Amino acid sequence: MSLWKKSRVSDVVHVEGRMETERYIYTPGPVGVKVAEALMEGRIMGVKCGNKLYIPAKTYCPDHSEGELVEVKGPWIVKSYTIIYEDMYGAKLDKPVVIALVGTEEAHGGLIHYVEVEPDKVKVGLKVEPVFRPKEERRGLITDVMFFKPVEHG
Amino acid sequence: MKPERVPGRYIREEDLRRLPGVIEYTPTARYSYSAGQALSEFLRGLKDGRILGKLCPSCRRVLVPPRVYCEFCFTPTTEWVEVTGAGRVETAVTSYIGAARERLEKPEIIGVIRLDAPGHAENSFDFAGLFHKLCGVTEDDVKSGRVIGMRVKPRWKPVHERMGSILDIECFEPLQPREVV
C-alpha cells in the first residue's frame, strides 16, 4: 500500500467545475394552472378527497383517486412555526423571520409561509390571514401571498 | 388494442411560458473536483509531456488513465509506467454540434486511442487508452474508415501553455502523415 503512505493531501490536484444549465422551466400541470389562476384572484385552493380536505391543492388524493379542487376560506391558524436567525450561508439576519405551517382547523396539511409577527408573539393556534400582493403583481405563484399576518381583534 | 387510453396533454414551449404558475429557475452549483492520487500524478505528468500509467502487479496490465486500484484484480496498483503516447485509433467520429447541441462552425474529430504498452498484458477487449480529439485527419478519413487503426501520437501544447490538464495534449495526430497501417 505504498501509494497511500507516500501521498500528501497537498499532492492532490483539484479541478474547478460548475454545474449550470441555461434555465429550468417547470410546468405547473393542468391542476396547477387552476390553482395559479385562483391565486391571481386572491383565492387559496385545497383538494377535497371524500370528506377530507387537504392543503396544498394537488391533482390526486392519497388513495390515488382524482380530487376535487375547493377554495380554502379559513379561518387560518398557525399549526407549527420556526424562527430563522441566519441566512443560507450562516450570516446573521437583520431581523429574525417567522416561518409557519399555516392551515385550518379541519384541513390536513397546510402551507409553509412567512408570518409577519414579532418572534415572541407567535404561537401554535395563532389566528392569521393571508395578505396578497396587489392584483397586477400576481403571477399565480405561492408568493402572490406576501405573508400571513395575525388577525386583528376587535 | 392496448393501451386503450394514454393520458397526457402536449403543450408547445411558447404556450407553456404563458401559463400562470409556471416557474423559471437557473441553478448554479460550484464544485472543486478532487483528481485523487493517481490522476493528480497523471496530470502533473502531462505538464511534463509524459503519459503515465499504473502497473497492476497481479495481471500486469498497464492502466491508462491510471487508477490506484486495478479493477480487474481489485488490488492496489504499484509502479508507475510511462507509455510513449503512440497508439492506434480504435474508433473516431466527426462532431458537428457542441455540448448544448449548438452547431459548430468547424467540425471536430474525436476518437478513442488504444495506446501502445509493449511487454504488458492486454487483450482485444481491454486496453490502455485515452479519449481525445484527433487532428491531421479529415472528415473523409472518418467516413471511409481510413482513420481506424491509424498510428497516432500526441501533439503537445508548448511547455509554457501547459496547465496540468488533459488539454495539455492538443490532440492526437498521425505518427507519420497519412500512414495507414
Next chain:
Amino acid sequence: MKSNIFVKDKVAIVGAGLTLFRRRLLETPRELAWEASREALSSAGLTLKDIDCIVVGSAPDAFDGIHMKGEYLADGSGGFNKPVVRVFVGGGTGVMVPVVAWWHVASGLCKTVLAVGEEKMSHAYPHPQGVFAYIWDPILERPLGPNLIWIFALEMRRYMHVCNASKEDIALVSVKNKRNALDHPAAQAAAKITVDDVLKSEVLVWPVQLLDISPVSDGAAALVLASESVARRVTDTPVWVEGIGFTLDNTHWYNRDLAYPRYLEYAARMAYKMAGIERPWKEIDVAEPYDPFDYKELHHIEGLMLARRCEAPKLLKEGYFDRSGELPTSPGGGLLGVGNPIAAAGVMKVAELFWQLRYEAGARQVKKPVHKAVANAWGDLMQAGTVVVLST
C-alpha cells in the same frame, strides 16, 4: 455467470399503463407518474389498496430539475405509507424497474408491486443535452467539451468498422421502428420514412444523424407485478417474469472495445439461465431490444444472442426482425418510434411485450404465435445492461 437465487414466489406481470410520450407535456412529473400508475392499476383490475410495495424508476435528477426525484415522484406513484424504493441505472433504469419489482415479489417480501418509470426532459433549457455534460468525468473528459452523442457515435463507428455494416444497413432499424410506431397510440416519432430520409437528415456527430436517434420526450409508464397466487386470482392471462439479469461493464469506457456489448451478454446469460433458455435465437419469439439509437438495436440483438455477432444487419435487411418476420424486434416501435422518456421508455418496452404475449397489441400484434420474449435496456456511461425474460 454464477447464479444462486432463492425464489420463493413465481412472479407475473398483471397490468400495464402508459401516458402519451411527447416532447413536452403539460403534466408535472408526479402527475405523469400518477396517470401511468392509474392506467396500470385499472388494467389489472386493482386499486392502490391492493398494492404492497412501490418501485419508482427515474434517470438523472437533472432532467426534471428536482433533486431526489425518487421521493418527489413517490406519492404520484402511490408510494406512501408503504415500502418504496427508487431505482436509477441511467438508461438501463427502465428495465431495472421490473427487475427490482421482480425480486420484491420473488423473495416473498411483497405480494404485489406497482413499478413506475417516469422522465420529464422538457424542463431543462435550451436543450437537455446541456444537462448531460455532468455525467462525464470532470477531470479527463469534460474539458474536451463533449456532447453525449460523441460516445454513441464512437461506439456506432466501431461497430460499423468491425462488422462491416453500412449507414444504410443501420438506418433500416429507424425505418422499421418508426413504421411500427404508426400503430402505437402513445407514439411521438411514428413516421413512414425511407433509408434515404435518414441519410439526408441533419448530421450531428457522424455517423449519427438526426433520424438515427430517438427523440427527447416526457412520459411515464407503469407495470403491476404480482405473486403467482395473486396473479392467478386477478387474471387468466398472467405474463410470467421467467428470468432477470443485470450487469455493469467497466466504467473506463475508452479502455474497452466498443464493438460488442459485453455488458448485455453477461446480463442476458444470467436471465436466460434463470429462465431455462439455452438457445435464445431459437426460443425467443419476440424481443424489445433497447433502441435509443438505430445501431443500438442491432448491437443489442447480438448481445442478447438473438443473432450471431455482426449478423444482425444482414438479417434485418431480409425482414427477419419485421413484425411479420421470424423474430420480430421492437414491434411496438421502440424508442425510435414511440419516444424516449428515459426510465419510462424501458418500462414501455416491457409493457409492449406484456401486450404482445397476451395478444392484446391489436394492429401491432406480431404475426407469429408468441410464448417467450426478452427486453433489455442500457445505460450509465454505456456500461449498464438490464434484461427481463417473459413467458406465457
